[in-house]
Amino acid sequence: MADEEFTDINGNWISLDCQTHSSFCREFTVTSPKLSLRKVMVYTCCVWLFAYAVFFFTQNTAVLSSAIILTLVGMVIHIHFVKVDHETLLIIGSLGVQLSSSYASGRESTTFIEMSKLKDIVINEAVYMHNIIYYLCILIKDPADPETVTSVVPLFQSSKPRLNCLIQVYKSCQEILAQSR
Amino acid sequence: MVLKIFFPQCCNTADSGLLVGRWIPGHNSAVVLAVVHYPFIPGQVKKYLSEIQSQTQVDLAVLGSWSMPKEGQEGLDSFLKDLSTIFPQKCWLQLSREIGKRGFTCRVVQNNGTLLQDKEQKSDVDGSEEDKIILVHYDQRKVMLSQLHPVQEADQKSEIEPSELRLVFQTVAQSQPLFFLDKYDDGPLKLTHWQSEGREASIIAELLKQASVPVCICLTWLLSLWLWFCSFRILNIPPVKFITSKLSTCVQSGYRAVHFKTVFSPKKADTHMDFMRKANIFVSFLVDIALGLLLISWLYRENRISKLANTLVPVADHVAKELQQLLEWLMGAPAGLKMNKALDQVLGRFFLYHIHLWISYIHLMSPFIERILWYVGLSACLGLTFALSILSDIVALLTFHIYCFYVYGARLYCLKIYGLSSLWRLFRGKKWNVLRQRVDSCSYDLDQLFIGTLLFTILLFLLPTTALYYLVFTLLRLVVVLFQGVIHLSVDFINSFPLFAIGLRICRPYRLAEGVKFKVLCEESGSPLHLMMEINPLKCSSVLQRYRTPTYSCYPKDSWAALCKKLFVGELIYPWKQKTDKTD
Numbered sequence: 001m002a003d004e005e006f007t008d009i010n011g012n013w014i015s016l017d018c019q020t021h022s023s024f025c026r027e028f029t030v031t032s033p034k035l036s037l038r039k040v041m042v043y044t045c046c047v048w049l050f051a052y053a054v055f056f057f058t059q060n061t062a063v064l065s066s067a068i069i070l071t072l073v074g075m076v077i078h079i080h081f082v083k084v085d086h087e088t089l090l091i092i093g094s095l096g097v098q099l100s101s102s103y104a105s106g107r108e109s110t111t112f113i114e115m116s117k118l119k120d121i122v123i124n125e126a127v128y129m130h131n132i133i134y135y136l137c138i139l140i141k142d143p144a145d146p147e148t149v150t151s152v153v154p155l156f157q158s159s160k161p162r163l164n165c166l167i168q169v170y171k172s173c174q175e176i177l178a179q180s181r
Numbered sequence: 182m183v184l185k186i187f188f189p190q191c192c193n194t195a196d197s198g199l200l201v202g203r204w205i206p207g208h209n210s211a212v213v214l215a216v217v218h219y220p221f222i223p224g225q226v227k228k229y230l231s232e233i234q235s236q237t238q239v240d241l242a243v244l245g246s247w248s249m250p251k252e253g254q255e256g257l258d259s260f261l262k263d264l265s266t267i268f269p270q271k272c273w274l275q276l277s278r279e280i281g282k283r284g285f286t287c288r289v290v291q292n293n294g295t296l297l298q299d300k301e302q303k304s305d306v307d308g309s310e311e312d313k314i315i316l317v318h319y320d321q322r323k324v325m326l327s328q329l330h331p332v333q334e335a336d337q338k339s340e341i342e343p344s345e346l347r348l349v350f351q352t353v354a355q356s357q358p359l360f361f362l363d364k365y366d367d368g369p370l371k372l373t374h375w376q377s378e379g380r381e382a383s384i385i386a387e388l389l390k391q392a393s394v395p396v397c398i399c400l401t402w403l404l405s406l407w408l409w410f411c412s413f414r415i416l417n418i419p420p421v422k423f424i425t426s427k428l429s430t431c432v433q434s435g436y437r438a439v440h441f442k443t444v445f446s447p448k449k450a451d452t453h454m455d456f457m458r459k460a461n462i463f464v465s466f467l468v469d470i471a472l473g474l475l476l477i478s479w480l481y482r483e484n485r486i487s488k489l490a491n492t493l494v495p496v497a498d499h500v501a502k503e504l505q506q507l508l509e510w511l512m513g514a515p516a517g518l519k520m521n522k523a524l525d526q527v528l529g530r531f532f533l534y535h536i537h538l539w540i541s542y543i544h545l546m547s548p549f550i551e552r553i554l555w556y557v558g559l560s561a562c563l564g565l566t567f568a569l570s571i572l573s574d575i576v577a578l579l580t581f582h583i584y585c586f587y588v589y590g591a592r593l594y595c596l597k598i599y600g601l602s603s604l605w606r607l608f609r610g611k612k613w614n615v616l617r618q619r620v621d622s623c624s625y626d627l628d629q630l631f632i633g634t635l636l637f638t639i640l641l642f643l644l645p646t647t648a649l650y651y652l653v654f655t656l657l658r659l660v661v662v663l664f665q666g667v668i669h670l671s672v673d674f675i676n677s678f679p680l681f682a683i684g685l686r687i688c689r690p691y692r693l694a695e696g697v698k699f700k701v702l703c704e705e706s707g708s709p710l711h712l713m714m715e716i717n718p719l720k721c722s723s724v725l726q727r728y729r730t731p732t733y734s735c736y737p738k739d740s741w742a743a744l745c746k747k748l749f750v751g752e753l754i755y756p757w758k759q760k761t762d763k764t765d
Contacts, residue, residue, distance in 0.1 A: 022709075090699065092699065095183070095315060095699075112699065114344050117344070
């Protein structure tokens with residue numbers, strides 16, 4: 001069990017938590033920083049000031065109430081669908097790999113990939129905006145032809161850790177994969 | 182290799198006995214289905230298992246022993262361990278619980294008698310060299326009832342062999358007869374499984390199942406009567422057939438008949454998809470009827486029908502008046518444009534005469550409108566979709582003049598556009614070769630060129646007048662088409678929305694499974710890894726996509742660009758689909 005600090009591609013601190021349940025079952029949790037209060041305040045203030053400016057010229061109170069509703073709805077949508085609190089990779093030797101991301105509101109979305117479908121776990125490069133980033137991904141093999149790769153499932157999609165963090169996860173994943181082969 | 186044991190949650194507190202289940206072929210895993218309690222005769226267990234096996238086609242076997250510590254049964258452990266000689270298997274599992282521990286220990290004995298693993302003694306000593314065990318706990322009820330997606334039916338053999346989890350799900354679902362024995366049955370064997378406390382069933386559901394067969398037969402007979410009526414010769418001669426294919430009420434009734442044919446067929450739905458289709462259609466039919474009855478109860482109260490009729494005639498009158506004013510405006514100098522006076526007058530008078538005809542028609546109809554509406558409103562008890570289709574038809578009939586204007590305008594405009602395009606080719610010394618489907622060069626006479634140029638000029642100068650009439654009436658037509666399109670879309674929505682599947686997704690999320698998810702349970706030193714397998718429900722969007730009832734959608738599937746091109750060239754647009762035989 002280890003809790004280490006890393007940075008993501010934007011330089012924010014993220015923490016990687018490795019739990020070894022057994023020699024063939026490990027769990028990696030990447031926790032992103034919490035929703036900062038300052039950011040929320042800034043956005044809310046922007047919307048409300050803008051609404052007040054509109055209200056000042058139009059003298060229509062509906063603008064103010066709609067601004068309040070807009071910020072509330074926006075916040076709910078943000079924490080329910082956008083803001084990911086932590087992402088977990090659970091790898092169980094000879095059974096499969098489970099990726100789950102839990103959102104700030106507590107909603108969890110989980111996918112389980114069986115070992116028979118999984119070809120390998122690799123670190124890949126990608127062009128992202130104006131720079132090149134590394135990411136971990138799972139290669140899914142074609143059930144008809146085990147040599148070809150049909151699709152690629154990226155891991156830690158929202159937290160985007162840097163290479164040093166990825167290497168650590170990659171090495172322990174490969175250990176387990178090598179055992180189960 | 183890692184040995185996986187799928188263990189049902191309900192057997193956690195079962196009394197000591199034998200584990201009954203199946204070794205998954207090709208994978209190193211075992212599914213435990215039930216526990217046979219201690220006082221048993223091995224011969225009877227074997228007989229019972231072979232009976233169940235012949236019923237279910239699942240090769241059930243005794244997997245091992247299960248021991249639960251209890252007072253007064255100290256000697257049982259060693260007895261259970263010796264049972265492996267009676268039930269020969271390649272592996273013999275020994276699961277046992279201890280007092281004060283949450284996890285349970287597991288040993289695997291190979292056939293030749295060597296103890297493959299003894300976790301309690303060896304777990305600290307040796308590392309990864311040993312074989313390992315994962316205990317996966319599952320909720321038997323949920324796994325049995327759930328349907329793993331993408332749906333793979335048992336009868337359709339695919340080349341891809343099913344994955345391990347799918348095999349587990351299939352094993353549990355197929356061994357349903359094993360779960361029929363509960364503790365109230367007087368049998369030689371006592372089992373623990375998810376229904377061992379008593380069978381799960383509903384009296385109402387069973388009664389409905391019994392009643393549904395005669396009801397279905399009766400309704401099928403009625404349906405065949407209706408289909409026989411529809412197959413009359415008089416309904417299939419060209420003009421009648423054309424009109425019925427364009428009236429959305431007739432289309433909807435035909436569609437409903439097809440639905441009923443699937444729902445009320447007395448045959449049992451074999452596959453999951455068939456069952457879901459039937460259930461979806463049935464539920465959406467019920468909802469449709471309920472909405473229709475709501476509409477009726479609203480419509481026939483407080484004399485709303487006559488109010489509606491009293492407003493309808495003035496509205497139609499008003500529309501006609503507005504149209505008249507619009508035409509008069511067009512006949513002058515609309516928006517300051519200078520039109521060709523003679524053509525303008527001719528067109529305007531022609532349309533004005535039409536409106537005059539229309540107004541007199543409406544006035545002729547006005548005494549009967551209330552009666553007609555009263556009877557038409559009754560059709561809502563057939564469902565909201567019928568009421569909406571009839572509304573769409575009424576709108577189409579009441580705006581027939583707009584349709585006529587549109588057709589005249591479009592035809593005239595189309596003629597001009599075609600004439601202009603062919604004369605433009607003449608202008609450049611070319612012509613359209615029909616045989617080769619291309620533009621060829623051609624040398625014209627002087628006379629031909631002269632006449633062509635003259636006609637081109639005339640057409641070009643008359644084009645703005647016709648284009649203006651066409652534009653105005655197309656806009657009017659588009660408003661009507663838009664309204665009808667919205668009605669068609671809502672009818673289509675009610676017809677195709679998979680209400681039953683969505684209800685299942687909300688109330689019983691485990692019934693439609695996308696996959697599974699695992700949770701690591703407690704880990705104690707000395708006990709193998711315990712995982713909890715939960716069902717991952719299907720996403721709502723994929724439920725919609727998978728279970729939508731396919732419809733013969735009545736709205737056009739044209740892209741926006743194709744629609745704009747049609748409008749520009751002057752081809753007619755309709756709210757319904759023109760090519761009906763597009764399916765093949």
